[in-house]
Amino acid sequence: MPVSIQLLARFPLLAPLPHxxxxxxxxxxxxxxxxxxxxxxxxxxxxxxxxFLVEGRLQGVDFTxxxxxxxxxxxxxxxxxxxxxxxxxxxxxxxxxxxxxSTVALLEARRAxxxxxxNAVLAQAVMTRLAARLRAATAQRTLLSLPSPGQRLCxxxxxxxxxxxxxGAQVAQVAQVPTHQELAIMINASRETVTRVFQxxxxxxxxxxxxxxxxxxxxxxxxxxxxxxLDPGKI
Numbered sequence: 238m239p240v241s242i243q244l245l246a247r248f249p250l251l252a253p254l255p256h257x258x259x260x261x262x263x264x265x266x267x268x269x270x271x272x273x274x275x276x277x278x279x280x281x282x283x284x285x286x287x288x289f290l291v292e293g294r295l296q297g298v299d300f301t302x303x304x305x306x307x308x309x310x311x312x313x314x315x316x317x318x319x320x321x322x323x324x325x326x327x328x329x330x331x332x333x334x335x336x337x338x339s340t341v342a343l344l345e346a347r348r349a350x351x352x353x354x355x356n357a358v359l360a361q362a363v364m365t366r367l368a369a370r371l372r373a374a375t376a377q378r379t380l381l382s383l384p385s386p387g388q389r390l391c392x393x394x395x396x397x398x399x400x401x402x403x404x405g406a407q408v409a410q411v412a413q414v415p416t417h418q419e420l421a422i423m424i425n426a427s428r429e430t431v432t433r434v435f436q437x438x439x440x441x442x443x444x445x446x447x448x449x450x451x452x453x454x455x456x457x458x459x460x461x462x463x464x465x466x467l468d469p470g471k472i
Contacts, residue, residue, distance in 0.1 A: 240266040278333040284322030287349035293339025308423035389424035392463035
């Protein structure tokens with residue numbers, strides 16, 4: 238199914254492009270839907286396309302040498318993926334799976350590479366994105382070096398994208414909260430362990446549920462736990 242110009246203009250990466258270029262992309266790009274847990278990119282396969290998430294949620298994952306699944310990052314609606322493979326022409330460094338049923342708009346890799354090379358604004362945006370991914374990978378490596386699952390979970394919660402909460406500017410909230418299983422594979426712990434730590438944090442009102450969002454009521458406590466200066470069981 239072709240992609241409308243109106244839809245393309247909703248993606249921050251493409252929005253600065255002139256109308257005539259968006260019109261050309263509209264004829265070249267295709268929409269595809271993926272069921273939950275479907276694999277969108279395989280680290281053993283060559284780059285195929287630059288993808289834009291229309292709806293749903295994607296997660297980058299990989300596996301340790303002993304076969305354990307590790308969660309790396311999420312792709313939210315309006316975001317894009319596959320830029321590293323588009324730039325260097327190599328297979329993806331991780332797998333990308335659909336965390337929920339998802340729809341993506343795909344631009345063939347060769348065309349995406351040409352588009353980036355011909356548009357300075359896009360090139361700058363992609364370079365900034367690659368730098369952000371490198372910084373995130375460094376933070377993830379540091380997070381995984383923490384000795385306890387409780388420390389790793391609190392550190393991860395502080396790293397998730399935050400916005401001002403409904404109860405006041407001083408309370409931050411995470412709007413898109415990963416599931417306990419998704420969090421578990423990101424911190425190399427079991428889902429049951431993540432659930433137990435959450436129970437303590439909710440009981441002590443360090444965290445509060447607000448509909449689908451998570452209020453970080455006491456970020457200082459989260460930081461103290463992450464740094465090993467406070468035991469979750471002694472809050």
